[in-house]
Amino acid sequence: MMNFIDKFIMPFANKLGNNRHLLAIRDALVGMIAITMIGSLAVLLNNLGKVPGIGKYYEKLMISLFGETWTTLGGDIWWGTLAFMTIFAVFGIANRLAKSYGDDGFEAMLVAGASFFVLIPQVANVSITPEGGEAVTGGAWGFIGWNYFNATALFTGIIVAIVATEIFVRLAKIKFLVINLPDGVPPAVSRSFAKLLPGMGTIFTIGLFGLILRKFISDGAYLNDWINKVLVSPLTGAVDSMLFAILIVFLVHGFWILGLHGPNILGGITTPLMTKLGQENINMYAQGVQDLGKYHILSGSFLDAFVYLGGSGATLGLLVAMFIAGRKRNKQLIALGTPPGIFQINEPILFGLPIVLNPIWFIPFILGPIIMTIVAYTSISLGLVHPVVADIPWVTPAIVGGLLATGGHVSGAILAFVNLIISVAIYLPFVIAQGRIEARREKGETSSQPTDTLNM
Structure with missing residues (x-):
């Protein structure tokens, strides 16, 4: 392998x-x-x-x-x-x-x-209503729609x-x-x-x-309009799907397991896509759109708010699981990893436990975020949780991030909390198993010590 x-x-x-x-x-x-x-x-x-x-x-x-x-x-x-x-x-x-x-x-x-x-087009269709007259619509030079800039x-x-x-x-x-x-x-x-x-x-x-x-390709359409028609609209529709969300989460954590910074590697591809959808959500929210079905689900800070709780791998759940297991050997790692983990920084855990290139943690590190992604996407698509309508810094603490990303809706905080519990439940059996493996290893080393001494 x-x-x-x-x-x-x-x-x-x-x-x-x-x-x-x-x-x-x-x-x-x-x-x-x-x-x-x-x-x-x-x-x-x-x-x-x-x-x-x-x-x-x-x-x-x-x-x-x-x-x-x-x-x-x-x-x-x-x-x-x-x-x-x-x-x-x-x-x-x-x-x-x-x-x-x-x-x-x-x-x-x-x-x-x-x-x-x-x-960018130099002419826009403008509707003008003279005082006491009817609205007149036609092309006017020098008017540029702000959709060409946002x-x-x-x-x-x-x-x-x-x-x-x-x-x-x-x-x-x-x-x-x-x-x-x-x-x-x-x-x-x-x-x-x-x-x-x-x-x-x-x-x-x-x-x-x-x-x-x-003149010859787009039938008079400018580049942005033509790209939106033939490329962006179909691609955006594919991006805002549960399958794409699962794929992104799987690849990000697969790279991390290999010791590679998954979000940085894929950021050039995923950031523009999710930023575009996120800004469209923000714009609709600013315009007072009440129909939640019109909002995108996988957009903006979706992953930071509901999946990357404690950082990639939802390792805040791992820290909680280690605390619940109560093994003395984990105390120092919990003390070192918790303060940065609260703010979504988890390198001390990724390389200190370690999770990177460690087959024991391969399953929960990838499986947990995938399940959390499915839960979050389903909850928003069913209307149980308000969509993401605000951009939050990636260092925003878990649960608080869910609250802020959804525009202050408590449902966002509840979803983040539920996902945190899910991550704890997934990590806990592996924390216990890791403890038993280490205990057997220590017991084996202790039992072999007298024999080694005698042979000497």
């Missing part, structure tokens, strides 16, 4: 985890955490008034403190953060990807941004950022396209002129592609 892993699985996992494009996507989206957190928090605070039971009291309190327009600040923050998520992603991905090629990333970032704007366009932004950066970096390596200025010119000016032609060539190429796409 170890030879098979070393020969076939490890090379593939390492190659996937070190892919420069996936790393650029992951690093850019993680680097936007301050933007997504404050935007999500603003949406959450603006919508706590919709929570059954406490909502009306919360809204009355906020009105009494800040007046009838108390949601204005939260709305402004949402508009400046989540409403423009794709723009931030384009700049961030281009910067990170260019740096992976040894470029400073500044010019590449700007060129990728310009390339993205080149592919998470709805995230896939398009990722593709454009990667393609534009790849073109720019390659053109910048062609010597006759590089303009070299005299030594007396300031370095910043010299660098800008050195990449002048590559930047212009990249934007021209992307613009020409967009024109060809509209």
Whole structure:
């Protein structure tokens, strides 16, 4: 088995985890955490008034403190953060990807941004109602729908950022396209002129592609609309499914068992997908959508809130199980692992127990999160638990994370608590079995000691 892993699985996992494009996507989206957190928090605070039971009291309190327009600040923050998520992603991905090629990333970032704007429609259908007249609808130049900037366009932004950066970096390596200025010119000016032609060539190429796409391929549709039609919509439908959720959880924990950081390896693939669905949930929640059936289930912070309780493998349940078993040998590990485990950091347990490359823990480490995923997905799909409508930091403690991710609904906290109990129940027999194995091993060593002494 170890030879098979070393020969076939490890090379593939390492190659996937070190892919420069996936790393650029992951690093850019993680680097936007301050933007997504404050935007999500603003949406959450603006919508706590919709929570059954406490909502009306919360809204009355906020009105009494800040007046009838108390949601204005939260709305402004949402508009400046989540409403423009794709723009931030384009700049961030281009910067990170260019740096992976040894470029400073500044010019590449700007060129990728310009390339993205080149592919956005310049005309929108606008409805205007003159005073005393009837509504008039027609095309108006200069109006851009915000759906071209928010998470709805995230896939398009990722593709454009990667393609534009790849073109720019390659053109910048062609010597006759590089303009070299005299030594007396300031370095910043010299660098800008050195990449002048590559930047212009990249934007021209992307613009020409967009024109060809509209004329001959997409029947007049711009890139984002065409991608959403032929790729994103079918893929998103596949992502928001229990089968995909189970697959992601299985792969993440399978990599961890091998000593590889599963979330980091798969983050370049899963983060954009779940972020897009999560932001759509946040937007619907901000708009007051009451029909829970319209919300996505596997979205945003779903796994952090309901599955990764204590970190990958739901190891907070393992710590509780070790405490219940009451073995003295586990006391030090419990003391070391519990404080970070409360905040979803479990490396002390993964490498200290260890779980990594330990066949004893293979089954509960993978089986537990899969069962928790099934329970969480089913509970939300049946309407027993409110969907995820807020982005929470991955270090948010268990149960509290379930409460916040669902917009303050107690059902989220109850689901997280139930899943924690499930993880404890799954880990406990293995903790007991591990204790018996170690006890027999110690007993065997003790019984062999006199014989060894006699033989000496």
